[in-house]
Amino acid sequence: MASSPPGSSERSSLLANTTSTSLNQPFMAGYDNGGSPSSPILPADAALPPSIPRTASELEAAEEARLEAVAAQAEIPEAPRAPLTGKGLLALSLATVFGYLCLGVLMYTTLAGMSFLDALYFCVVTLTTVGYGDLSAHKPVTKLFACFYILIGVAMVAAFLSKLVELLLDEQEDLLVNLLTKNRAQAMGAEDPDTAAKVEVGLGVFYFLLLVGVGTTVFMVCGHMSVIDAFYLTVVSSSTVGYGDYFPSSTGTRLFAIFFLPLSTLLLGKIISDYTEMQASKRVKQRQTRLLLATVTAHEYAAMDADNDNRVSLMEFMVHTLIKQEKVTQEDIEQIHTRFTALDKDHNGFVTRDEVGEERDEDGDGFIDADEL
Structure with a gap:
């Protein structure tokens, strides 16, 4: 059996004692024997910067202050007042x-x-x-x-x-x-x-x-x-x-x-x-x-064929019928087309999730924040 190097047992014992003291004692000290949450988290003689909280109450106060600072910096728009009803x-x-x-x-x-x-x-x-x-x-x-x-x-x-x-x-x-x-x-x-x-x-x-x-x-x-x-x-x-x-x-x-x-x-x-x-x-x-239900005339057929390919698609027929029934206007269709073109980054006729996400990520940080939705 290989023998341990000289002094290895002493170092292992010292490391175990140090770990037990630094991890277990600080957190249990405040609650053993009826201790209060304000009992020291770390030993009083621990060499720590003054900004680091040393008690449970100080830790809670620091966390509350941090959350308040985050909330103050966040620009949360006020919810619009709901109209009176009922x-x-x-x-x-x-x-x-x-x-x-x-x-x-x-x-x-x-x-x-x-x-x-x-x-x-x-x-x-x-x-x-x-x-x-x-x-x-x-x-x-x-x-x-x-x-x-x-x-x-x-x-x-x-x-x-x-x-x-x-x-x-x-x-x-x-x-x-x-x-x-x-x-x-x-x-x-x-x-x-x-x-x-x-x-x-x-x-x-x-x-x-x-x-x-x-x-x-x-x-x-x-x-x-x-x-x-x-x-x-x-x-x-x-x-x-x-x-x-x-x-x-x-x-x-x-x-x-x-x-x-x-x-x-x-x-x-x-x-x-x-x-x-x-x-x-x-x-x-x-x-x-x-x-x-009216009969489609040759003039109407030509008006439906927006891309002049001598055939009318379902989309072309729907758009023409909606405009004719005055449910939408030509200006509405043009605005919708402009919006779709802006979303279709690669101009392949489709809008993908990546393209929608790319548009919403206004600050370019790779994430869609709440204010970008």
Whole structure:
């Protein structure tokens, strides 16, 4: 058996002791016998630069400082604020309308000496553009205020109120469409736009007729009108015609008109708008179908053959048809072609992953960073 070199056993023992002391003792020292995390990581007499942490708490503090420095140097763009939808937009609409009505009531009760109910009724009649003429601004200061109140308020409040009515109807439309379809997945993924438009118009007509019935009944009971006069006042008010020969005169009818006028006028306007949009969309689809099924003439064939190779590819046919149906323009196609050409570095007619990655790696470091995506 070969003998060990002189002194080798002493060196091995010294190395083992040194390793055990430098590795095990520093980390166990802080936790043996109930030690705290602030106990020394390294022996107190270890020769280390002052910048190197010597305790667990110092190490944690150094790591936190490093992370804060990295975060401070990183340019993290602020996430754009999501547009208000649903309940947020509903709350904003209600708050805007309520605030503007409060302003009008305050001014007309102070300047014109109206009662609270008359001032609120007058503001609603003004903002809905019904204008019966039973109440009006007589003083110069109230006339001047009415001018600004109408110019600023009618457009703004009408926009918020129409959005409010639209949100309410959309919820009912979704429920009805889900009932008409077999399951919710079909309603969300394969909903027919024509069916949705018809449902929306149908719901609007239903609620409007319901409002007309309620209005006629209220004017009959509270306004002591005949059926014909009550129905006449309801229709004249809902259409914002407001002749002025009949108007809400009692406390009960004016209180009812405060809620009835905004709902009925905006609902009727939405029905007309939705129906017009549905008919226009229907005509556009009919025209697109007619163009798609039309016979291809020699002139059209020549226009389709963009590369003049005496044959029309699927891509050429699709581009020509989309332009003809006015779904895209020639400028859109040219912009898409320019973008594809910029991505196709080797001009072989294909875009590879490497070419996309090469474009995104703006700083040329060989990696696609988060801000380069």
